[in-house]
Amino acid sequence: MPTMTTAERQAFLAEPHVGVIAVERPDRAPLAVPIWYGYEPGGEVLLWTETDTVKHDLLKAAGRFALTAQVEQAPYKYATAEGPITAIEPITADQATAIAVRYLGEEEGLAFAAQNVTPRSILIRMRPQKWLSTDYSKE
Structure with a gap:
């Protein structure tokens, strides 16, 4: 499979894709939910959520998660970061x-926040x- 270089996958994750986080949970399949996120190449993944939710409780308990972002049309691409x-x-x-603002633009993003x-x-x-x-445009 054609993989991305470090620079390519960091640049890809920095684009405004809706991400899907996955976090383990006891006695069930992992929780996987779509989420807006922030990321700059070489930096940390940033999630905005609320306290005392299932998502927050599981993230706090697990101490880690994975985030996947993808392009949903050919040529397909995805990057998953975990840590x-x-x-x-x-x-x-x-x-x-x-x-x-990353997802809604300046005016709507300011109002939403x-x-x-x-x-x-x-x-x-x-x-x-x-x-x-994986980056299928490299084939």
Whole structure:
């Protein structure tokens, strides 16, 4: 299979794809849910979520997760990054705005972040340590 280079997979993950996180849970299949995320090449994956949810509780308990982003039309591409959670902290307005603007554009992103940051809003950071990737455009 044609894999991506380190630079290619980091650049790919930095594009605004809807990601899917997977986190283990006891006695069931892993929880896999779509999510908006933030990422800059060489940095941490940033998730905006809420405290005291199934997702937050499982992430906190597992201490790690995997994130997959993909292109859904040919030529297909995907990158999966997995690693440990490095921090769970209250999200700042600037952090939430950056994630919302990434997916919705400036005007809608600003409005979305202003309406959806609550006292329960948190930022979860993950440092990618292992990667899987495929880029069928290289065939």
